[in-house]
Each structure stands twice: as C-alpha cells, then as structure tokens.
Amino acid sequence: MDITGRKLFVKALREEGVDTIFGYPGGMVTDIFDELYKQEDIQVVLPRHEQGLIFEAEGYAKASGKVGVCLVTSGPGATNIITGLADAHYDSIPLVCITGQVPLGLIGNDAFQEVDIVGMTSSVTKYGVTVRDRNDLGRILKMAFHIAKTGKPGPVLIDIPKDIQVQAGDSEYPSEVHIRGYKPNESVHIGQLKKAYRLLKSAKRPLILAGGGIHIGGAHEQLQKFAERTQIPVVTTVMGKGALPANHPLYLGNSGMHGRYSCNIAVSKCDVLFSIGTRFNDRITGDLNEFAPKAKIIHIDVDTAAISRNVVVDVPIVADAKLALEKLCEWAEKQDTEKWICQIREWDKENPLEMRRDRGMTPQMIMEAINQSYKEAIIVTDVGQHQMWATQYLDIGGRKKLITSGGLGSMGFGLPAAIGAKIAKPYQHVVCITGDGGFQMNMQEMATAITQEAPVTICLLNNYYLGMVRQMQQLFYGKRYAATCLRRRKGCPATCKGPNDACPPYEPDFVKFAQCYGAHGIRVTEQSQIADALAQAKRNEDAPTLIEFMIATDELVLPMVKGGNPMSEMILK
Amino acid sequence: MKNRWIALYVENQVGVLAKVSGLFSGKSYNLQSLTVGTTEDATVSRMTICVMSDDITFEQIKKQLNRMVEVIKVIDLTNVPIHMKEILFAKVKDLKSSQIDEVFRIAEVFSVEVTDIGKDSVMLECKLTERRNNELIELLKAKFRNIEIVRGGAVAIEAISTSCR
Numbered sequence: 024m025d026i027t028g029r030k031l032f033v034k035a036l037r038e039e040g041v042d043t044i045f046g047y048p049g050g051m052v053t054d055i056f057d058e059l060y061k062q063e064d065i066q067v068v069l070p071r072h073e074q075g076l077i078f079e080a081e082g083y084a085k086a087s088g089k090v091g092v093c094l095v096t097s098g099p100g101a102t103n104i105i106t107g108l109a110d111a112h113y114d115s116i117p118l119v120c121i122t123g124q125v126p127l128g129l130i131g132n133d134a135f136q137e138v139d140i141v142g143m144t145s146s147v148t149k150y151g152v153t154v155r156d157r158n159d160l161g162r163i164l165k166m167a168f169h170i171a172k173t174g175k176p177g178p179v180l181i182d183i184p185k186d187i188q189v190q191a192g193d194s195e196y197p198s199e200v201h202i203r204g205y206k207p208n209e210s211v212h213i214g215q216l217k218k219a220y221r222l223l224k225s226a227k228r229p230l231i232l233a234g235g236g237i238h239i240g241g242a243h244e245q246l247q248k249f250a251e252r253t254q255i256p257v258v259t260t261v262m263g264k265g266a267l268p269a270n271h272p273l274y275l276g277n278s279g280m281h282g283r284y285s286c287n288i289a290v291s292k293c294d295v296l297f298s299i300g301t302r303f304n305d306r307i308t309g310d311l312n313e314f315a316p317k318a319k320i321i322h323i324d325v326d327t328a329a330i331s332r333n334v335v336v337d338v339p340i341v342a343d344a345k346l347a348l349e350k351l352c353e354w355a356e357k358q359d360t361e362k363w364i365c366q367i368r369e370w371d372k373e374n375p376l377e378m379r380r381d382r383g384m385t386p387q388m389i390m391e392a393i394n395q396s397y398k399e400a401i402i403v404t405d406v407g408q409h410q411m412w413a414t415q416y417l418d419i420g421g422r423k424k425l426i427t428s429g430g431l432g433s434m435g436f437g438l439p440a441a442i443g444a445k446i447a448k449p450y451q452h453v454v455c456i457t458g459d460g461g462f463q464m465n466m467q468e469m470a471t472a473i474t475q476e477a478p479v480t481i482c483l484l485n486n487y488y489l490g491m492v493r494q495m496q497q498l499f500y501g502k503r504y505a506a507t508c509l510r511r512r513k514g515c516p517a518t519c520k521g522p523n524d525a526c527p528p529y530e531p532d533f534v535k536f537a538q539c540y541g542a543h544g545i546r547v548t549e550q551s552q553i554a555d556a557l558a559q560a561k562r563n564e565d566a567p568t569l570i571e572f573m574i575a576t577d578e579l580v581l582p583m584v585k586g587g588n589p590m591s592e593m594i595l596k
Numbered sequence: 597m598k599n600r601w602i603a604l605y606v607e608n609q610v611g612v613l614a615k616v617s618g619l620f621s622g623k624s625y626n627l628q629s630l631t632v633g634t635t636e637d638a639t640v641s642r643m644t645i646c647v648m649s650d651d652i653t654f655e656q657i658k659k660q661l662n663r664m665v666e667v668i669k670v671i672d673l674t675n676v677p678i679h680m681k682e683i684l685f686a687k688v689k690d691l692k693s694s695q696i697d698e699v700f701r702i703a704e705v706f707s708v709e710v711t712d713i714g715k716d717s718v719m720l721e722c723k724l725t726e727r728r729n730n731e732l733i734e735l736l737k738a739k740f741r742n743i744e745i746v747r748g749g750a751v752a753i754e755a756i757s758t759s760c761r
Binding site: 141142145146149150152153155170202203204205326327328330331332335 | 606607609610611614615618619622652655656659660662663664665666667668669
C-alpha cells in the first residue's frame with residue numbers, strides 16, 4: 024500500500040531508532056510536523072533559533088553516540104543551520120538534517136523562502152541532495168543515515184520539497200542501501216601496520232599524538248592498552264583530550280598552539296611520532312617546516328584525504344583507530360622509554376602549566392574546582408579563552424567527557440550543545456563552560472533549557488572582552504583593542520587602551536538574565552566562593568544554574584604560539 | 597607544476613557537476629578544463645578533467661574527489677596511454693578572396709575539415725589534440741585579423757593498444 028512522504032519519514036525515524044529530533048517549524052515542513060504531532064515515541068525539541076538547534080543536535084550526537092536529527096524549514100530555516108553543518112563537518116559529528124523546500128514546480132522561481140540549500144552547503148556536508156521523486160525518498164533517507172554514521176562521520180543534508188512530503192508513494196524503507204561511490208574503509212593494511220610498529224620499536228624517543236579520532240572510533244581502551252604495553256608517552260590535540268585519562272602516568276598533556284610547553288618540546292624532539300586520528304591542523308603543527316623536524320611520522324586516519332595533506336608522513340595507514348590499535352596491541356612490547364619520559368617531565372618542571380596565585384580568582388582555580396566537584400560529567404565548552412583554559416586545566420577522560428567545537432571554532436556552540444548533551448544524558452551532570460562573548464551568541468537557548476527541563480550548569484567566565492582576540496591585540500597589536508570590549512559604548516574614546524575608571528557598566532546582568540528565564544543565577548567574585556557555587560548548582564535540579572565568574576580582564580592563555588610560528592617558539596609569560 | 601589528466605566516473609544526477617567544480621574552486625585547485633557527458637550506462641557520467649598542479653596537490657585532488665559520495669571512480673590518466681581529442685570550431689572572417697585559399701591550405705596541413713563557407717568567411721571544424729588545436733589558433737591569429745574560436749575541452753579515453761597519446 025502506498026503511503027505519503029511524511030508518513031514514510033516518520034517510519035524512517037522509527038527504523039533508525041530515532042526518539043529525539045531537533046525541529047523548528049515553518050511553511051515548508053508543517054506537514055512533517057503534523058505527522059510528528061501524532062507520534063508519542065518521538066520527542067521534538069523546539070529551540071529558539073535554528074543555529075541553536077543544530078548545535079543542540081551536535082551535543083546530543085556527541086553525548087549519545089547516536090545520529091543527531093534536525094528538521095528545519097526552507098529559506099532562513101535552512102540557511103540558519105549552515106554554521107552548524109560546517110561545525111559538524113569539521114568535527115566529524117553524525118547528523119541528518121532535513122530541510123523543507125518549496126514544491127518541485129516552484130524551484131527556480133525565486134519563490135517565497137526558496138534557497139538552493141544543497142548547493143550552498145555542498146562544501147560543508149558529507150552528502151546533500153534534494154529529493155525530486157517521491158519514490159526515491161526511502162532510499163535517500165536510508166543513505167543519509169548510513170553515510171552520516173559510517174567511515175568518517177559527518178552531516179548529511181536532505182532537502183525535501185513540500186509536495187514530496189504529501190505525495191503518496193512506495194511505503195518501503197530499505198533495510199540496507201548500496202552506494203557504488205561510497206565505500207568507507209573497514210579494514211587495516213597489516214603490512215603497513217607492521218612497518219609502523221617496526222619503526223616505532225626502533226625509536227629512542229617515541230611519542231603518541233592522539234586526536235579526536237580516538238573518541239570517534241571509541242578506541243580509548245585500545246590506546247591505553249597500547250601505551251601501557253609499550254610504555255610510550257601520549258600527548259593529545261584539543262579534540263583528542265581525554266583519549267587517555269588525565270591522571271594516567273603516561274599522559275603528558277595537550278600539544279599545539281596553547282599546548283603544554285613540555286608537550287610541544289617533546290613533539291619537536293621525538294624521533295618517531297605515532298599520530299592517530301588527527302589531521303595535523305595548523306593549530307597543532309605551527310610552521311610546517313619546523314614540525315617534529317627530527318621525527319619519522321606514522322599517521323593513522325580513517326580519512327584518506329587527511330593523510331599526507333599538511334604533513335608528509337613516512338608510514339601512512341588508512342584505518343579506523345580502534346581496529347588499528349587492536350592489531351598493534353597484539354604485537355606491543357615494552358620499550359625502554361624511562362629516560363625519555365623523565366626528560367619530558369624535566370621540561371615540564373622548567374615551564375609548568377600554571378597561572379599566578381598571588382591575587383584574585385584565576386580561570387585555573389575555577390577549572391580545578393570543577394575537577395574536584397565532579398567525579399563524572401559531560402563538560403561542554405564554547406569557543407575562546409575559556410575553552411583553552413578548560414582544555415589545559417580540566418581533568419578529562421574516563422567518566423569525564425569533553426564536547427567542544429574544535430575545527431570550526433564556532434562561538435555560540437557551548438550552551439546549545441550542553442542542552443543537547445543533557446537531553447541525551449538526563450542523569451549525568453552537564454557543565455557548560457562559556458565566555459561572555461560566546462554565551463551571548465546563542466543565549467536565547469536558555470528558553471530551550473527551561474522548556475526541555477534540562478538543568479545544565481553554566482560556568483560563564485566574564486572578562487568583559489572577546490578575550491581570545493583581545494589577547495592577540497594585547498600581544499601583537501600594541502593594545503589597540505578594536506571591537507573586542509563588550510562594555511564599549513558609542514561615547515567611549517576612539518582609541519581606548521584598556522579598562523579604566525571611566526568605563527561604562529557591563530550589560531547584560533547575567534544573573535538577572537538567568538533569573539528572568541526562571542533559572543538560577545549566582546555571581547562569583549572570589550576564589551572562596553567557587554566551591555559553594557558549584558555545589559549549589561549541583562543541587563538545583565529544577566532548572567539550569569548560571570554561575571558568572573568575574574575574572575580579570577587581562578588574563579592570558581599561555582603558553583601561546585603565534586599563528587604560523589614553529590611550535591617550539593612559545594610565548595610563556 | 598604541470599598539466600595532469602583525470603577521468604572521473606560520477607553519478608548522472610542534478611548538482612554533481614556543480615559539486616565537482618565547486619571542489620576545485622573551494623580548495624583553490626587550478627582547473628584547466630572539464631568536460632562531461634553520459635556514458636554507455638545512462639546513470640553514469642564521465643568527466644575528463646585537466647588540472648595544473650604539483651605532485652602533492654594532485655594526490656590531494658584525487659583523494660578529495662574519491663571521497664565524494666557521487667564519485668564512482670577516479671582514474672589518473674597522467675601516465676597512461678590514452679586517446680585524447682578536443683573539438684574546436686574556428687571562424688575566419690573578413691577574408692580577401694586571395695586569403696580564402698590560404699585557409700584551405702592550412703586546413704589541409706592540419707587535416708581539419710572546412711565545414712562552412714561564405715563570401716568572405718571560412719569555418720574549420722577541428723578534432724585534434726588540445727596542443728595541436730593551440731598551434732592552429734596561434735597560426736590563425738598570426739595570419740588573419742578577425743577570427744572566432746569555440747572549443748569544447750578535451751575528452752580522453754584509455755587506449756586499447758599501449759602506445760597512443
């Protein structure tokens with residue numbers, strides 16, 4: 024029997040095990056919403072802006088391990104999700120995004136709310152297509168879920184014209200789909216792997232560089248086992264943070280632009296760099312000519328195109344991180360790395376990762392208090408200085424997960440992603456660490472947190488500035504704070520050199536902001552108040568709690584490597 | 597940096613050409629020519645693509661093409677015996693009657709067809725290699741004041757015998 028497109032869509036959701044979708048209605052998706060209205064077992068999360076919606080779906084996907092499903096209307100609904108598509112594309116987050124489209128006959132007529140969303144997003148999606156024949160709908164939806172979650176996961180966009188949604192057609196939702204141009208790698212080249220292991224075994228100063236691929240591949244156990252058996256120390260990228268638990272004796276810290284001094288020196292001095300699940304982004308390598316200059320490089324990645332793109336590697340291996348590490352564990356033998364690890368620990372003592380403790384509350388104190396308050400938690404960050412402090416000072420790994428926008432670095436990610444994570448894991452603590460800039464980019468989502476009864480804890484580090492850019496202005500632009508002061512008003516002098524007595528007050532009042540939504544608001548100005556505030560937030564299970572931490576305006580993220588400089592040239596003070 | 601050739605099998609669907617060409621512009625790859633048409637299988641199109649690049653970029657281009665869902669197969673034609681031809685029409689205009697003979701002589705030497713003629717214009721239809729077409733254009737430009745050229749970009753196919761180009 025034939026069924027309508029909208030009925031088939033719901034059938035597809037059910038077959039794929041989708042019980043939560045993130046949807047914002049509009050003219051070209053009302054039919055689908057009408058169908059969803061009748062379903063008791065599919066929850067529709069209504070955000071307050073489509074950008075918030077897709078970040079929520081990302082947080083949900085990251086926390087649950089499932090595909091995040093978005094449903095938005097044509098035109099502005101569709102264009103509003105583009106930032107999230109790019110974000111998910113960079114960070115390999117599986118999403119299926121459905122956009123409504125004007126009826127087939129109107130496409131190309133500049134109809135009301137018509138945009139070529141598939142064309143606009145082709146460079147930031149793993150796959151995208153407009154459904155042009157009702158009988159293709161089932162196959163295309165199946166393809167979407169299959170492509171989103173296999174291989175290197177990513178966002179898929181399916182554009183469904185309104186008439187396809189209501190047209191009767193094939194009721195079949197295929198149980199599998201064959202795509203001739205899409206064959207994700209599912210095996211490991213044993214010869215290459217052996218070559219890699221031989222190289223690693225011959226090393227005097229071996230180092231493992233673990234990226235986000237460890238999380239995506241679920242290879243934590245295998246990585247830990249491999250590191251323990253070989254005794255090779257591990258550094259991580261920002262996305263790889265937590266690949267090995269923070270307190271593990273072989274874990275050294277993050278490398279990269281704001282990495283630990285000892286880790287960046289270790290990368291520059293190692294003789295074999297075993298990198299896995301990282302694409303050697305410029306934030307990790309700095310000046311490419313000076314990156315790991317003494318090292319032979321082994322690179323394992325599931326994405327062929329990630330290999331030998333930025334860094335020319337000696338042993339390339341296209342494979343899933345878990346599969347490859349499992350195999351490597353079979354051969355792994357203890358190596359004599361004791362001296363090498365001691366050496367790295369010495370470097371760490373020379374320049375430890377530490378902020379001053381002589382005056383006032385520092386971000387490090389806040390992160391340490393969060394470490395102590397939570398035995399298990401999902402920690403979600405926004406983008407900026409607070410994000411770097413979080414990746415520097417938080418203990419991630421084991422039962423503490425980190426969700427952050429790494430590749431695209433989208434401000435406004437934090438709050439909605441935290442809400443999405445809380446929806447996925449209602450019984451886990453979800454802590455959103457954010458800044459006053461990023462928070463304001465999607466703070467309308469506070470309403471979503473309230474309506475979804477998602478009591479997240481928001482730690483907002485307020486320094487009155489767009490701090491990451493201000494830091495660059497402070498260090499490299501002669502303290503010319505162009506457009507980074509959030510207190511700045513029309514009447515301020517054009518060439519302000521920083522805070523002074525004449526500065527206007529800061530708006531908004533974030534505590535009152537939280538309260539006006541029926542959430543809790545706490546302001547913390549001193550170190551002694553941090554633990555109490557966090558404890559109180561934990562007890563507030565009825566509504567979100569926003570804790571505003573008043574930190575110094577001129578706090579820096581250190582160490583720092585200036586963009587394009589070698590990683591060994593760190594600014595330390 | 598040199599010219600390299602790729603044959604690309606893609607799904608014959610709306611938007612695939614835009615996606616492939618978008619990859620080249622989006623990633624700043626230097627696309628020299630791109631032709632596309634359906635194959636013996638109506639659901640499959642075949643593109644012949646010429647890019648100017650260094651070795652590393654070329655490797656990356658092939659990988660990027662390969663990971664597109666709509667791309668079925670990428671064949672590197674750079675070091676493979678192939679047959680390659682490009683269609684080109686050349687209108688040579690404002691000719692004095694004495695010059696018309698000269699156009700015919702050139703056509704003969706280049707083994708191209710004269711497909712149309714008027715009182716002061718001659719049209720040539722050329723199916724030559726891209727390089728040979730370039731040479732022809734240079735010659736026509738040097739000899740005649742008013743020419744009009746349209747060319748289709750090269751199409752290429754792997755040779756049956758092993759020594760063609």
